[in-house]
């Protein structure tokens with residue numbers, strides 16, 4: 285069976301996902317697209333796809349079995365609620381939503397539906413290197429994790445569009461989610477330290493150092509630098525009781541030429557996580573064709589939203605800000621067999 289998909293938001297990542305859904309992956313076809321800018325949607329629409337004037341019309345269309353949301357964060361809540369009301373599986377790019385209340389509303393709607401429909405775009409969980417790292421940690425040969433070091437560096441961010449809060453309530457969500465997943469733990473508190481500012485960031489608070497205090501006592505330090513010029517560099521290392529497990533240097537290929545010996549750094553997230561995005565959608569297509577969702581859930585989107593909110597409070601207060609989550613509904617409990625998912 286071929287899954288018939290509608291894509292909402294045909295900007296940078298929407299177009300990249302349209303490319304992978306039409307040219308890379310099988311078992312899927314794009315039946316519909318929509319963007320706030322109709323011309324942009326028409327320009328991105330693959331052959332045979334209908335261009336809808338509104339996300340609501342796309343979601344309701346009989347041509348659309350499942351939805352991919354790539355609009356900007358503040359639009360996600362309404363579009364997610366419409367998908368759930370229509371009973372259609374939905375892949376939603378991060379952030380799930382932009383406030384705790386909105387996350388709870390989406391969760392309530394999904395719980396009332398009674399089955400998972402939402403997968404959030406935390407693609408690192410599908411990256412082969414992160415999966416190997418998780419397998420080592422879950423294997424237990426290194427003893428209990430004690431500390432994790434996460435590095436998230438971007439060459440640059442769009443001036444004017446990327447604001448000073450975004451390292452904390454937008455970029456950090458990936459590091460928070462991967463720490464929760466790798467360590468099978470929740471974030472209980474957040475501290476933020478702001479070092480000397482990079483002159484490249486103009487008015488941005490950049491870089492920042494974040495400490496995630498996990499419920500188990502593990503501390504995760506996260507460097508976020510969003511204007512570091514040399515490329516997109518993601519690192520991760522977990523210190524355990526009897527050893528250390530780390531992501532390998534990426535890419536693995538070493539280039540030797542007249543300039544010396546070097547590894548080329550990916551330019552951006554599209555290049556570094558290209559295979560992870562492919563795998564994320566491969567697994568989404570299988571679940572969506574069965575009328576449901578697996579992978580990162582509404583609960584995970586809710587948790588990441590709380591971390592972003594706490595980080596913003598922490599940068600103002602200068603102290604550790606606590607995170608209080610509601611009790612986890614059974615719908616979102618991860619079965620033991622999926623621990624290495």
Ligand code: NAP
Nearest residue numbers: 293294295296297298319320354355356357359377378379
């Ligand atoms: P973008 O280039 O600005 O594209 C977003 C598109 O959605 C734009 O065409 C925008 O139109 C349109 N849009 C905004 N509101 C809409 C609405 N209510 N209905 C329909 N279309 C709407 O942004 P992007 O970089 O592609 O990011 C899109 C989403 O993906 C964001 O949530 C972002 O955080 C996420 N993202 C995730 C990753 C990842 O690694 N997983 C990487 C990049 C981005 P206007 O420009 O006219 O507003």
